[in-house]
Amino acid sequence: MGNKCRRRRYEGVWGVLYIFYLVGVGLNLTACWFLVKTIVAVVLGRPKPKHSEFTEALLSFLSPKVLEVETAPTNDGCIVLANHVNWSDFVIDICLVPRGVYVSRNVLKFLFFPGSIFRDLLFGDCIFFKRGNKESKPQLYKQVVDKVNEGRSVIVYPEGTRNPSRKKMNLKLGLVKLAFKVGAPVYVSMTSNKETICDEHRKLVTIGVEIRNKKSNLIKPGDYDGLDDFIAEVQREWDRLWDDIIIAPS
Numbered sequence: 001m002g003n004k005c006r007r008r009r010y011e012g013v014w015g016v017l018y019i020f021y022l023v024g025v026g027l028n029l030t031a032c033w034f035l036v037k038t039i040v041a042v043v044l045g046r047p048k049p050k051h052s053e054f055t056e057a058l059l060s061f062l063s064p065k066v067l068e069v070e071t072a073p074t075n076d077g078c079i080v081l082a083n084h085v086n087w088s089d090f091v092i093d094i095c096l097v098p099r100g101v102y103v104s105r106n107v108l109k110f111l112f113f114p115g116s117i118f119r120d121l122l123f124g125d126c127i128f129f130k131r132g133n134k135e136s137k138p139q140l141y142k143q144v145v146d147k148v149n150e151g152r153s154v155i156v157y158p159e160g161t162r163n164p165s166r167k168k169m170n171l172k173l174g175l176v177k178l179a180f181k182v183g184a185p186v187y188v189s190m191t192s193n194k195e196t197i198c199d200e201h202r203k204l205v206t207i208g209v210e211i212r213n214k215k216s217n218l219i220k221p222g223d224y225d226g227l228d229d230f231i232a233e234v235q236r237e238w239d240r241l242w243d244d245i246i247i248a249p250s
Contacts, residue, residue: 007208015203026061031115073218077148084157085194188216
């Protein structure tokens, strides 16, 4: 995972163009290409491309130097809480979490069209929802539970918005509460230096950034007497990794 690509930076107009390239080619056309590869494989009777091959192809557009990736604490279906920083999240996090599935707003479904449709058809790795619409929550929750029951790792950004700073934000707990209700285990997956890879506001993209990923202990609802205790443990693990991977490197 990752490579020894020479570090280089795109800024200003070039930075904006690379962000469009990342979205248009990296996140969109790559999915289209894997659809073609899958069709060819089926016609020729060959093995179909794997999801891991697809995510590695996405990662090549940013080529981070991955210094550390901790092993996931479970191979079963679960909910994974990840730190949300910028556009690079949609390339990096799914490469660091086995059998990952993104939860994202509907607007990204249309932004990445038709790639968003193709990757879901091929790998089932996206759940889209209408943000701010309470009526859409039951359907979102059902999709999350279905993916967990399929043995997938559902990646959630509990901060609710991009946070490129080193200041912790309050976590939105809707899917954490759902995890407790349905008995789904939870862990935290936190990655350093994503703010260096992509900065939309400053129009900067840096290739070959060194990153580290650490994962928390597995937090099982059945180990806690009530929801409050479960949430408190989730928060403790989030805070521990935040201090270790986000604050400590400074």
